[in-house]
Amino acid sequence: MKVLEELRIATANLADFASDMTEPSVRLGVTGLARAGKTIFISSSLHNIIHRGRLPRFEAHATGRIGTAEITPQPDSLTPRFRYEDHVADLTDKRIWPSSTSRTSQVRLSLRYQSRDTLKRTLRSDRLALDIVDYPGEWLLDLTLMDHSFQSWSKRSFQQARQPLYKPYSEAWMAYANSIQSKIDANEQGDEPVLETIARETANNFTAYLLKAKKARGAYALLTPGRFLMPGDLQDSPALTFAPLPEALYSKDRKSLWAIMERRFEAYKTSIVQPFYRDHFARLDRQIVLIDLLAALNEGPDTLAELEDTITEILRAFRPGSHFWLRNLVSRRIDKILFAATKADHLHHTSHDRLEGILSRLVERAAKRVEASGADYETMAIAAVRATREATLTVEGDELPSLIGIPMQGESLGEDEFDGETEFALFPGDLPKDPESVFKRVESVSHPTYNPKADSTLEDKTGQVESLSQQPEHFEDPLCFVRFRPPELDKDAEGVARSLPHIRLDRALDYLLGDILK
Numbered sequence: 001m002k003v004l005e006e007l008r009i010a011t012a013n014l015a016d017f018a019s020d021m022t023e024p025s026v027r028l029g030v031t032g033l034a035r036a037g038k039t040i041f042i043s044s045s046l047h048n049i050i051h052r053g054r055l056p057r058f059e060a061h062a063t064g065r066i067g068t069a070e071i072t073p074q075p076d077s078l079t080p081r082f083r084y085e086d087h088v089a090d091l092t093d094k095r096i097w098p099s100s101t102s103r104t105s106q107v108r109l110s111l112r113y114q115s116r117d118t119l120k121r122t123l124r125s126d127r128l129a130l131d132i133v134d135y136p137g138e139w140l141l142d143l144t145l146m147d148h149s150f151q152s153w154s155k156r157s158f159q160q161a162r163q164p165l166y167k168p169y170s171e172a173w174m175a176y177a178n179s180i181q182s183k184i185d186a187n188e189q190g191d192e193p194v195l196e197t198i199a200r201e202t203a204n205n206f207t208a209y210l211l212k213a214k215k216a217r218g219a220y221a222l223l224t225p226g227r228f229l230m231p232g233d234l235q236d237s238p239a240l241t242f243a244p245l246p247e248a249l250y251s252k253d254r255k256s257l258w259a260i261m262e263r264r265f266e267a268y269k270t271s272i273v274q275p276f277y278r279d280h281f282a283r284l285d286r287q288i289v290l291i292d293l294l295a296a297l298n299e300g301p302d303t304l305a306e307l308e309d310t311i312t313e314i315l316r317a318f319r320p321g322s323h324f325w326l327r328n329l330v331s332r333r334i335d336k337i338l339f340a341a342t343k344a345d346h347l348h349h350t351s352h353d354r355l356e357g358i359l360s361r362l363v364e365r366a367a368k369r370v371e372a373s374g375a376d377y378e379t380m381a382i383a384a385v386r387a388t389r390e391a392t393l394t395v396e397g398d399e400l401p402s403l404i405g406i407p408m409q410g411e412s413l414g415e416d417e418f419d420g421e422t423e424f425a426l427f428p429g430d431l432p433k434d435p436e437s438v439f440k441r442v443e444s445v446s447h448p449t450y451n452p453k454a455d456s457t458l459e460d461k462t463g464q465v466e467s468l469s470q471q472p473e474h475f476e477d478p479l480c481f482v483r484f485r486p487p488e489l490d491k492d493a494e495g496v497a498r499s500l501p502h503i504r505l506d507r508a509l510d511y512l513l514g515d516i517l518k
Contacts, residue, residue: 023110025075025129026516027283029318029334032290033138033310034219034230035385037342039098041290041396042086044384044500045509047111053499055506060113060517062506067112074108074131076279077270082107082134085368091385091486091500103232104135104280113517115194128517132500137219138230141310142273143281143317149263153224154244160222166213166301173209176202177246184249184257192255199241199260201450202222206243220296220307227269239268286512287334293341293359297431298479301439308362308439316365322374337370337377338511339363344503345383346481347428348390348401352503354488355381355429361435378511383503387484400427413482420485429479 034036048055049069055061071084075187082105087098109130145153158177161170180202187194207228213221214229227234234240242264251258289311296307308328322331341359344352360367360379393402402425407413409420432438489497 004085019117019408023109023127023129025131026285026513027131027133027286027332028512029281029287030132030134030290031140031287032137033140033292034100034419035295036137036290036292037088037288038137039101040091041342041505042082042107042134042290043084043091043098043437044502044505046084046107047088048499048502049109049111049498049509054501055509057504057506058510061509064326065114065116065517067114069109069111072108072110072129074106076106077154079104079106079133081105082132088500092489092497095486095488097486101134101136102230104139106131106133106135108132111517116518120322126426130513132154135246135276135280135338136226136230136232138214138226139232139276140314141224141226141229143221143268143277144222144313145273145279145394146317150244150265151247151250153265155247157224157244158246159244163211165217165306166221167241169212169216170209173205176205180245180249182255190465195255195257196258198257199243199264202243202245202257202261203241207240217303217306218295218299219292220299220303220310221315222306222310226273227268234272239264239272246263249314259504277317284319284334285332286336287318288338288508288512289363290340290342291359291362292343293355293362294343294481295440297358298481304362304439308365312365312458313361315369319374320370322377333373333375334373336512337375338508339367339377339379340508341381343380343383343403344381344482345386346389346403347381347431348403349503350401351428352381354435357435358431358438361439380504380511381507382508384500384505385486386501386503387487391425395427402427405487407482411482413480424482426480426482428481431479 025444030038030042047063048054049066050071052061060066074081080103084107090096090330109132111128111130112126114126115130140411148156153181157347160166161174183198184195187198192248210223210228214223217223223229225240230238231240233239245258245261249256249258253259291307291311296303318337319333320335320337322335339356339359344355347355356379359381367377388403388405391402391404393400404423404425406423407418409418409479411418413426416424486503489500
């Protein structure tokens with residue numbers, strides 16, 4: 001089966017090479033768990049490139065060597081087009097964040113550029129197609145199943161369910177799993193319809209546990225199968241009617257419940273996971289891995305350790321390696337990977353280096369495999385859309401590096417609940433200098449108490465001073481985060497709205513694409 005799958009991948013790569021003869025292409029993998037910001041990264045990248053946005057560190061763009069950039073029909077006509085216009089309208093007109101991705105979509109950005117190299121200008125096309133795929137982050141988790149048997153996956157699933165972080169949400173599932181044997185024993189005749197009913201009930205109970213755990217643990221956990229969490233077109237499909245079984249139910253009988261579940265598990269990998277991998281991941285040239293590290297930091301060291309394991313396991317499925325054109329004809333390799341901590345606009349820039357230090361520690365194990373393969377990697381703190389601006393908050397004579405923005409409606413901090421219209425200033429807290437410390441424990445940090453009667457002012461970076469309309473009475477947590485609305489776009493001298501603001505999006509694009517556009 002693995003040989004056949006490799007032949008399919010090689011055939012797809014050869015087809016890509018043939019189409020590249022007319023318009024060279026690069027496939028950029030925008031990878032991340034749920035709510036890591038894939039859709040926002042893709043939308044902002046396209047918006048800034050197409051509308052000649054502020055990308056000073058993206059050399060080909062900043063020097064004017066990229067002439068035109070437009071969205072053109074993607075090569076796969078069966079995959080829905082990425083809803084770029086709708087997502088940008090959400091960000092710029094409605095000033096809301098795009099809804100979570102629920103299905104796969106694709107976009108192709110066609111660039112015309114001028115190479116700096118005379119020989120390249122003579123021998124190569126001045127066109128480049130950038131292909132990007134968006135997909136639900138939950139589906140990414142399924143890549144970890146490819147090297148598992150049903151037995152090993154069942155063992156891992158039950159070990160996870162018994163962990164202290166998951167035990168509160170798995171109690172009902174574990175109780176049901178312990179009753180499966182008695183349900184089988186009651187089926188004295190071994191009737192297939194009865195076993196089918198048990199299989200369906202088992203899958204339903206397991207799915208209920210996964211959904212509760214996901215709601216409580218967020219996107220950090222390695223909860224599989226991912227399609228149980230975000231079924232997409234497979235909602236209520238028989239393909240999702242399987243579940244792990246206790247080791248005591250192991251049986252070689254082809255008519256047993258174990259055999260039924262094992263066949264469905266293997267069919268799930270063959271018909272859903274492997275095509276998803278083959279079509280979207282086995283043919284990547286470059287990759288950015290987006291990580292919502294700030295949210296994990298707020299959860300504590302156990303969540304960070306869990307996120308580290310999840311990222312490491314997922315990256316095992318990818319194909320990093322040095323670029324060699326002859327080998328890449330049949331076996332494409334990712335020669336550059338960027339690990340990016342998103343939502344850097346939720347921290348003052350003085351903490352960005354520390355955030356990158358924690359990120360480097362988080363991906364250390366995954367990065368070692370990338371290095372061993374001969375591929376290059378980088379870590380970076382970014383915000384694909386910057387929703388805040390920086391300021392200095394003066395509290396009882398102390399100056400604190402702070403942020404200003406409009407929190408989303410319904411967000412709260414202490415006793416303050418936000419209406420989605422009022423601007424708010426906060427001191428988000430400081431990250432520790434030693435990255436290792438957050439993986440051991442998160443110690444409480446004492447913040448200055450805000451006195452509403454004191455003569456406090458907020459001075460932004462332009463020197464404008466305005467009075468504080470709201471501030472929490474104290475900051476008890478090491479980090480204070482709220483979700484901010486997307487910003488209102490600045491306008492140029494002619495009254496035309498500029499492109500979406502960001503933090504280091506230009507550096508990310510230059511790392512991923514700069515050498516290709518030289």
